[in-house]
Amino acid sequence: MTTTTRAGGGAQADAQPARPELPLTDLTVCCAPESGSALSSEEAEQLAAVLKAVAEPTRLRLLSMVAASAGQEACVCDLTEPVGLSQPTISHHMKVLVDAGLLEREKRGVWAYYRLVPERLGAVAAALSPPA
Amino acid sequence: MTTTTRAGGGAQADAQPARPELPLTDLTVCCAPESGSALSSEEAEQLAAVLKAVAEPTRLRLLSMVAASAGQEACVCDLTEPVGLSQPTISHHMKVLVDAGLLEREKRGVWAYYRLVPERLGAVAAALSPPA
DNA sequence: GCTCAGTATTGACGAGTGTCAATGTCTCGC
DNA sequence: GCGAGACATTGACACTCGTCAATACTGAGC
Numbered sequence: 001m002t003t004t005t006r007a008g009g010g011a012q013a014d015a016q017p018a019r020p021e022l023p024l025t026d027l028t029v030c031c032a033p034e035s036g037s038a039l040s041s042e043e044a045e046q047l048a049a050v051l052k053a054v055a056e057p058t059r060l061r062l063l064s065m066v067a068a069s070a071g072q073e074a075c076v077c078d079l080t081e082p083v084g085l086s087q088p089t090i091s092h093h094m095k096v097l098v099d100a101g102l103l104e105r106e107k108r109g110v111w112a113y114y115r116l117v118p119e120r121l122g123a124v125a126a127a128l129s130p131p132a
Numbered sequence: 133m134t135t136t137t138r139a140g141g142g143a144q145a146d147a148q149p150a151r152p153e154l155p156l157t158d159l160t161v162c163c164a165p166e167s168g169s170a171l172s173s174e175e176a177e178q179l180a181a182v183l184k185a186v187a188e189p190t191r192l193r194l195l196s197m198v199a200a201s202a203g204q205e206a207c208v209c210d211l212t213e214p215v216g217l218s219q220p221t222i223s224h225h226m227k228v229l230v231d232a233g234l235l236e237r238e239k240r241g242v243w244a245y246y247r248l249v250p251e252r253l254g255a256v257a258a259a260l261s262p263p264a
Numbered sequence: 265g266c267t268c269a270g271t272a273t274t275g276a277c278g279a280g281t282g283t284c285a286a287t288g289t290c291t292c293g294c
Numbered sequence: 295g296c297g298a299g300a301c302a303t304t305g306a307c308a309c310t311c312g313t314c315a316a317t318a319c320t321g322a323g324c
Contacts, residue, residue: 030192031199031253038196038214044189051187054260056282057176060162060183064170067163067263076301082170086284091302093282110291110300118262121163128186128257130250131199188312208271218314223272225312242270242321 025119027127050124053100058083059093063102066116073106073115157255163263182256185232190215191225195234198248205238205247 027050028043039047054060061083066074080090094114097103101120106113159182160175171179185191193215198206212222226246229235233252238245 030186030196031248031250032196038200039193041189041193044192044196048187048189048192051183051192054162055180055183055187057173057180058282060176060180061171061173064162064164064176068170072263085282087301088285088303089283095302107290107301112301116163116263121260122262125257125260125262128253128260130254130257131204131248190312217312219271220273220315221313227272239271239321244271 025123027123029129030127031129031131047124047127050100050102050120053096053102054124056093058085058089059097062090062093063097063116066103066114071115072118073113075111075113077111157251159255159259161259161261163260179256179259182232182234182252185228185234186256188225190217190221191229194222194225195229195248198235198246203247204250205245207243207245209243 027047028039030039030047054063062079065079065082066072069078076087076090076094079094080087083090094103094105094112098105098114102117102124103114104117106115159179160171162171162179186195194211197211197214198204201210208219208222208226211226212219215222226235226237226244230237230246234249234256235246236249238247
């Protein structure tokens with residue numbers, strides 16, 4: 001299994017069967033010290049997939065707005081206006097963030113509330129931790 | 133100036149005049165705790181610009197290969213073969229990483245050596261640090 | 265000066281992505 | 295049940311991006 005250094009201690013690999021490969025907190029560290037080996041293609045694609053979700057100004061703002069909200073959750077109705085984009089666009093970005101595992105969706109009545117997943121974000125940050 | 137929480141303590145804002153806005157270790161924290169305000173458009177674009185450079189499997193592999201090399205530096209000739217892409221493509225990716233401030237280029241004779249900039253990578257990781 | 269090897273640049277092409285208008289779906293209140 | 299509001303989905307468009315072939319550039323050795 002090549003026990004390389006990894007980020008996040010949770011390592012709940014058996015999450016949902018619907019998503020075949022989405023380790024919540026199990027991301028290979030990008031830039032390990034000199035002795036560590038480089039990323040494989042699969043590891044690089046996994047990390048890049050999550051980073052792609054974050055590497056977009058609008059999504060970063062949405063993520064930060066959710067994190068800054070009380071209880072670290074917010075609904076689309078609160079996000080559409082300050083961002084200044086159409087509602088379908090916001091909905092699309094939120095879906096990307098949910099698919100990346102960075103947000104969780106919960107529908108309460110008519111409203112859809114999105115909540116931050118700190119462990120996932122922490123795993124990404126740890127994967128980018130500098131060597132030494 | 134809105135002194136928000138930031139990542140990295142260096143804050144050498146006056147770097148090179150050639151690059152107008154490339155604060156090496158001065159990136160606004162994305163997802164601050166509840167009291168912290170959300171990212172502005174400029175802050176989000178700055179962070180996203182660096183993340184875009186990293187959110188690509190090939191560039192992640194190149195970055196990790198440079199970091200894993202002895203002395204944390206490597207030349208293009210060492211990277212082309214294991215990645216399995218053409219030399220212009222590798223050169224292109226390296227330029228993107230240099231422009232993002234994640235790598236530094238130094239030409240020694242005919243060879244171009246790329247060295248990791250840990251502070252920059254650390255600033256990105258810190259900017260993505262989870263709240264609380 | 266000339267040749268050669270290591271890199272960088274240019275141009276072009278296909279794939280991917282952010283955006284919006286229009287439409288669909290679901291829940292609540294009447 | 296019905297209309298209204300909140301959100302998701304679809305289709306279309308412009309734009310960006312990753313890749314390669316071809317070419318230009320640059321430093322070393324003869």
